[in-house]
Amino acid sequence: MENTITKLVKVGELDFPPRKVWLKTYGCQMNYHDSERIVSHLSNLNFTLTTDQTEADLMIFNTCAVRDLANQKFYSALGETKKIIKDHQIDPETGFKKDVIIAAGGCIAQTEGKDLVKKYKQLDFAFGTDVIDNIGEMVYRAYAGDKKFAVTSWDKSENYSIETKITPGTPMAFVNIIKGCDKFCSYCIVPFTRGREKSRRLAEVVTDVKRLVEYSGIQEVMLLGQNVNSFGKDNNESLAMLIHELDQISGLQRLRYTTSHPYDVTDELVEAHRTAKKLANHLHLPVQSGSDTVLQRMLREYTIEHYLTLLAKMRKANPEIIITTDIIAGFPNETEEEHQATLDLLDKAQFDFIYGYTYSPRKGTKATRINDVLTDDIRLRRLKDIQDKQSVIQAALRGQMIGKTYRILVEDKKISKGVMKWGGRTSCHRLVHFEGDIPDKDYQWHWIEAEITSVTALSTQGKFIRDLGKTPT
Numbered sequence: 001m002e003n004t005i006t007k008l009v010k011v012g013e014l015d016f017p018p019r020k021v022w023l024k025t026y027g028c029q030m031n032y033h034d035s036e037r038i039v040s041h042l043s044n045l046n047f048t049l050t051t052d053q054t055e056a057d058l059m060i061f062n063t064c065a066v067r068d069l070a071n072q073k074f075y076s077a078l079g080e081t082k083k084i085i086k087d088h089q090i091d092p093e094t095g096f097k098k099d100v101i102i103a104a105g106g107c108i109a110q111t112e113g114k115d116l117v118k119k120y121k122q123l124d125f126a127f128g129t130d131v132i133d134n135i136g137e138m139v140y141r142a143y144a145g146d147k148k149f150a151v152t153s154w155d156k157s158e159n160y161s162i163e164t165k166i167t168p169g170t171p172m173a174f175v176n177i178i179k180g181c182d183k184f185c186s187y188c189i190v191p192f193t194r195g196r197e198k199s200r201r202l203a204e205v206v207t208d209v210k211r212l213v214e215y216s217g218i219q220e221v222m223l224l225g226q227n228v229n230s231f232g233k234d235n236n237e238s239l240a241m242l243i244h245e246l247d248q249i250s251g252l253q254r255l256r257y258t259t260s261h262p263y264d265v266t267d268e269l270v271e272a273h274r275t276a277k278k279l280a281n282h283l284h285l286p287v288q289s290g291s292d293t294v295l296q297r298m299l300r301e302y303t304i305e306h307y308l309t310l311l312a313k314m315r316k317a318n319p320e321i322i323i324t325t326d327i328i329a330g331f332p333n334e335t336e337e338e339h340q341a342t343l344d345l346l347d348k349a350q351f352d353f354i355y356g357y358t359y360s361p362r363k364g365t366k367a368t369r370i371n372d373v374l375t376d377d378i379r380l381r382r383l384k385d386i387q388d389k390q391s392v393i394q395a396a397l398r399g400q401m402i403g404k405t406y407r408i409l410v411e412d413k414k415i416s417k418g419v420m421k422w423g424g425r426t427s428c429h430r431l432v433h434f435e436g437d438i439p440d441k442d443y444q445w446h447w448i449e450a451e452i453t454s455v456t457a458l459s460t461q462g463k464f465i466r467d468l469g470k471t472p473t
Contacts, residue, residue, distance in 0.1 A: 007046070008046070009044070009045060009046040011044075011045060011136075011140060012140065013144075014140065014143055014144060016045045016046040016143070017046060018046050018048070019045075019046060019047050019048075019057040019058060020047065020048060020049075020050040020052075020055050020056050020057050020058070021039065021042050021047040021048070021049055021050065021056060021057070021058040021059075021060065022049075022050050022051070022052070022053050022055075022056035022058070022059045022060070023035055023038060023039060023049065023059075023060045023061075023062065024059075024060070024061050024062065024077060025062045026061075026062065026063055026064040026070040026073060026074055026106070027062075027063070027064025027066060027067075027070050027106070027107065028064065028066070028259075029174060029222065029224055029258065030174075030176065030194075030224050030225075030226065031062050031063075031064055031106055031107075032174065033174035033176055033224055034062060034105075034106065034129070034132050035062050036165050036166060036167055036174065037132050037133065037135075037165045038060060038062065038105070038132060038135050039165075039167070040165035040166075041133065041135050041136045041165070042058075042135065042136065042139065044136055045136055045139055045140070047139075053081075053084050054084060056100065057099060057100060057101070058100070058101045058102075058103070058139065059081060059100065059101070059102045059103070060102075060103045060104075060105060061074055061077065061078060061102075061103070061104045061105070061106070062105050062106040063104060063105065063106035063107055063108035063109055064106060064107050064108070065106075065107035065108045065110075065111060065189050065193050065362065066107065066188070066189060066190065066362070067357060067360060068360035069360075071108060074104075074108060078102075078104065078120060078122075078123065079120075081102055081122050082122055085100050085122070101124045101125075101139070101142045101143070102122050102123050102124055103123070103124060103125050103126065103127065103138070103139075103142070104116055104123060104125075104126045104127075105126065105127045105128070105129075105132070105135075106128075106129060106193075107129060107189070107190075107193035107194070108193075109126040109127055109128055109129075109150070109152065110128035110129050110130075110152050110192075110193045110194075111152075111189070111192060111193055111363075111364070112126075113126035113127065113128060113150035113151070113152045114126070114150045114152075116150070117148050117149065117150050118148075124142050124147045124148065125138055125141070125142055125147065125148070125149045125150065125151070126149075126150040126151070126152070127150070127151045127152070128151065128152035128153070128154075128193075129193055129194050129195075130153065130154050130155045130179075130194075130195060131151050131152070131153060131155075133162070134151070138151060154195050155195075155198075158198075159201075160178075160179060160198040160199060160200050161200060161201070161204060162176065162200065163208060164176070164208050164209075164212060166212065166216060166218065168216075169445075170445065171217055171218055171219040171220060171409070171445050171470070172218070172219070172220045172221075172222070172409070173209075173212050173216075173218045173220070173221050173222070174222050174224050175205065175208060175209060175212075175221050175222065175223055175224065176200075176224045176225065177199065177200050177205050177223050177224065177225055177228065177231050177239075177242065178197060178198065178199040178200070178225035178226070178227070178228060178230060178231045178232075179194055179195065179197070179198055179225065179226065180194045180195040180196045180197045180198055180226060181194060181196075181197060181226040181227050182196055182197045182227070182230070183227060183261060183263075183299070183301070184299065184366075185288075185298055185299050185300060186297060186298050186299045186365060186366035186367040187298060187328065187331065187359065187361075187362065187365055187366075187367040188362070188365060189362040189363075189364065189365055190226050192364055192365075194226055197226075197227065197230050197233075197234075199230070199231050199232050199233070199234065199235060199237070201235060201237070202232060202235070202237045202241060202242050202245065205223075205242060205246075206242070206245045206246060206249075209221055209246055209249060209252065210249055213249055213250075213251045213252050214251065217470075217471075218252070219251065219252060219253040219254065219409070219471070220252075220253060220254040220255075220256070220409060221246070221252065221254075221255055221256070222256045222257065222258065223239075223242070223255070223256065223257035223258075224257075224258065225257075225259070226259065227259070227260075227261045227264065228257050228258060228259060228260060229260050229261055229264035229265055229266075229269065230261070230264050238266070238268060238269070239257065239269055239272075240266065240268040240269045240271065240272040241268075243255065243257075243269075243272045243276050243279055244272060244275070244276060246278070247276040247277060247278050247279065251471075252278060253278065253409075253447070253472065254278055254280055254409070254427060255276070255278045255279050255280060256279075256280045256282065256429075258284050259284060259286060260283065260284065260285050260286070261286070262285055262286075262287065262300075262302045262306065262307050262310055263300070263301040263302050265285070265310050267313075270310075270313045270314055270317050271317060273314055273317045273318045273321060274317035274318055280427045280428070280429065281318060281320040281321050281322060281426075281427045281428040282321065282322055282323075282324070282427065282428045282429040283314060283321055283322075283323050283324075284323075284324045284325065284326075285307075285310070285311075285323055285324075285325055286325055286326035287304075287307055287325045287326070287327065287345065287349070288300060288326060288327060288328050288331075289327065289328060289331060289334075289338070289341075289342055290304060290327075290341040290342035290343070290344060290345030290346070291304075291334070291337075291338035291339075291341035291342060292304055292341075293338060294331050294334055294338050294341075294342075297331065297332070297333075297367075297370075298328075298331060298367075299366070304341075304345060307349075308348060308349065311323055311349060320427075320428065321428070322352040322397075322428040322429070322430075323349065323350075323351055323352060324351060324352055324353040324354065324355070324429070325349070325351050325354050325355070326354070326355045326356075326357070327342060327354050327355070327356045327357070327386055328357055328358070328359050329342075329356060329357065329358050329359065329379055329380075329382040329383035329385075329386055330358050330359045330374050330378060330379030330382050330383070331359050331367070332359065332367055332370040332372035332374065333370060333371075333372055333373055333374065334374065334382075339382050339385070342386060343385060343386065343389055346386070346389050346390055346393055347389075347393070350393060350397065351390065351393070351394075352394065352397055352398075352428070352430070353390075353394060354386070354387075354390050356383055356386050356387055356390070357383070358376070358379035358380060358382075358383050359374075359379060391457040391458075392457075394457040394458075395455070395456060395457040398430070398455040398456075398457065398460060399455055401430070401452040401455055401460065402452050402453065402454065402455060403451065403452065404451070404452055405449055405450065405451045405452075405465060406426040406427070406430075406432065406449070406450060406452065406462070407426070407427065407447060407448070407449055407468070407472075408424040408425065408426055408432055408434075408447070408448050408449070408450055408462075409424050409425060409445070409446075409447055410422050410423070410424035410443045410444055410445060410446050410447075410448055411423060411424045411425065411444070411445075412444065413443075413444070414433075416433065419435065420435070420439075421433040421434060421435055422434055422435070422436055422443050422444075424448070430460055431459075431460065432450055432452065432460045432461070432462045433459070433460070433461055433462065434448075434450045434461070434462040434463065434464050435464060436464055437464050437467075443467065445470055446467055446468065446469060446470055447467075447468040447469065447470070447472045448464060448465070448466065448467050448468060449465040449466050449468065450462030450463060450464055450465055451463045451465055
């Protein structure tokens, strides 16, 4: 590969002039991490990121198959690409712009890639979740004239080794430490879209994070995995061991991890929440239902008693920790008594926030074989019950923040009721908005201290105390 005076990049037999890539990401943080990797790899082919679809030479959809809503948003947006490109140079064979390449990647493409490229004329190729790092080769194929292909193979190697790619300029990094899932919960498609569990080596992750901190200025790291608590189990390593190693890295300010499975939370991990100084005061621990019988049908491997015991252990280890969760409303044949058990759990667990969803069937999962009698109306009503009850709990919990001072990493700004406000997250992952002390000062990616002045169930307002700068000591 070489750069020429005309800013062409030569790869193999092709010259790549400067081009624009537009990328839309759906779903979880793992997908956003994958998108960062895609953009990083495409920079080697002379692509830069654009947020304007109309100027894009390459459009990529990074899809999610976990929730039906994300599916529908993708299909709708893919259909709209026909309108976006119709006014450009037309290929008489396909009826679309000649030099715009459109690709679909991620979870939907993993399971439906071949069907997608057949069904949608404007779609040039599809690629699955395990070939993200081969995106450059696939784009090369497309520009070489090889269209209408799908690559959905699995990585057959025993070792899982990558180097984290990040978006330049941000002090936060997603670091994938384990991929896949071995749980096969009856409602979940992840094992089919992400494969079986495979961990990176602990030493590699530590070296990776040290490099990000030293050379890229990363100060906050989010460790990622479909079941992050299973990290290292085949290598006689563990998430707790990794946390303690990362806690020693000079310059790293904050450490988070997601997503956890309650069955795999060990006493060793609980202890890490007591001793690791940089580990955030936040744990996302999906419970999915408050009913033991529903959990059995979900194949979740734990009881509510076990789950509540975990919360008690975590809160004893770190009294400042807050717990968030996922809940599915209306799992197949869920009774009113089982639904009530979930409402009762909200009182017992005192979650700071919940991500609530109605059950949506995913093709190939065991739950789709259940002869379900519930209607969408019942599911929506039950979800509203859950959200209404949680809102009251949430407002009360956040009311305890008033008058307290928090250290915040500032992420962005927005205008609220005519006033410019900055926003950032506390260690406990609560989003706080505040006005800066200097009107025109840029606080993005600064660490600041703010005193909480008012809260609602969904918003938190603070008063600026002091600016700690971009690299607090």
